[in-house]
Amino acid sequence: MNSPIDASAVCFDSGLITYQPSCRCLDSWCPRESGLKPRDGDQPRAHTDPVQAEAGEKPPILFLHGVFGRPSLLEPWTRVFQAAGYRTHAPTLPGRDPSDDAVLARTGIDDCFQVALEAYDRLGGSPVVIGHSMGGLLTQRIAAARRPAAAVLLASIPPGVLWPQPTALPHLAPLLPAVLGGKPFKPSDRTMREVPLSTLPAAEQDALIPLLARDSGRVFREMSLGARSTKVTAADITCPVLCVSAGADRNVAQWISRRIAKRYRAEHQVHPGLPHWIIAESAVDTVAPPVLDWLDATLRGRR
Numbered sequence: 001m002n003s004p005i006d007a008s009a010v011c012f013d014s015g016l017i018t019y020q021p022s023c024r025c026l027d028s029w030c031p032r033e034s035g036l037k038p039r040d041g042d043q044p045r046a047h048t049d050p051v052q053a054e055a056g057e058k059p060p061i062l063f064l065h066g067v068f069g070r071p072s073l074l075e076p077w078t079r080v081f082q083a084a085g086y087r088t089h090a091p092t093l094p095g096r097d098p099s100d101d102a103v104l105a106r107t108g109i110d111d112c113f114q115v116a117l118e119a120y121d122r123l124g125g126s127p128v129v130i131g132h133s134m135g136g137l138l139t140q141r142i143a144a145a146r147r148p149a150a151a152v153l154l155a156s157i158p159p160g161v162l163w164p165q166p167t168a169l170p171h172l173a174p175l176l177p178a179v180l181g182g183k184p185f186k187p188s189d190r191t192m193r194e195v196p197l198s199t200l201p202a203a204e205q206d207a208l209i210p211l212l213a214r215d216s217g218r219v220f221r222e223m224s225l226g227a228r229s230t231k232v233t234a235a236d237i238t239c240p241v242l243c244v245s246a247g248a249d250r251n252v253a254q255w256i257s258r259r260i261a262k263r264y265r266a267e268h269q270v271h272p273g274l275p276h277w278i279i280a281e282s283a284v285d286t287v288a289p290p291v292l293d294w295l296d297a298t299l300r301g302r303r
Helices: 071-083 101-105 109-123 134-145 166-181 189-194 202-211 217-225 254-263 281-302
Strands: 009-011 016-019 032-035 045-048 061-064 088-091 128-132 150-154 241-246 267-271
Touching: 061 071, 061 109, 061 134, 071 088, 071 202, 071 281, 088 109, 109 134, 109 217, 128 134, 128 281, 134 150, 134 217, 150 281, 166 189, 166 217, 189 202, 241 254, 241 281, 254 267, 267 281
Parallel strands: 016 267, 061 088, 061 128, 128 150, 150 241, 241 267
Antiparallel strands: 009 016, 032 045, 045 088
16 A cells, blocks of 8 residues: 555645545455443444554554444455554444444434543554544544544544535435434435435445444534534644545535635645545545555654
């Protein structure tokens, strides 16, 4: 993964880099599972890589999944970073894996943050944090509360109101009772296809939809309204930040992604044609290599 990707890149003074898709194969293996200690009656699970990097060479990476996600859906990414010599760890946010409506009903963003922060602290030192979607918001909160080596935001939810896009509004209306009532829910297959998975190949959509988890209406409500739990003070984040966004994202508008990057003075990598589910296996060979290149260069510069 250390070779440059076959992609045309357009660089702007603002730090924006636009990548055109390319495709490569890579070796892979499945990480073993290891347990996190139970918290408040929950049983969060985590995926940890089987190969330990030599001490002092590279920090561990904490991967944080987003809404409707689970650690296993991050495996395309954890494989890439394990192959590059990083230890990876991906905790399960409350009530997602296994699915538990009773836990989801009482779970808000602060509860997810506590699980993520405990996982971060358990790794020791100054890990790297990489978060997708709501996991990106949790990454921002961890970066404000701790001093990670670096933070990577993949199609991240903003620290404030998540303004819906017009194309998503017809799909949001049927979800409002669950969201406003804070009840667990999962959107219809059609909504999944047309919003978070919109531009992925149909076969990949078919494979992903059964794997997506039910999620918390309370969490979704807090994101939509910009509740206190979404707030992050930009000045509290002092680590290097990379923002990665999808040009066809129907969950997080491009103007929001640009604003997040500007907020943290971050490099901004944009992938045209990709949907919110930027972590998809079909996209990993396009999206992950420039992230890995940025991370390796950033960590070398901090030694």
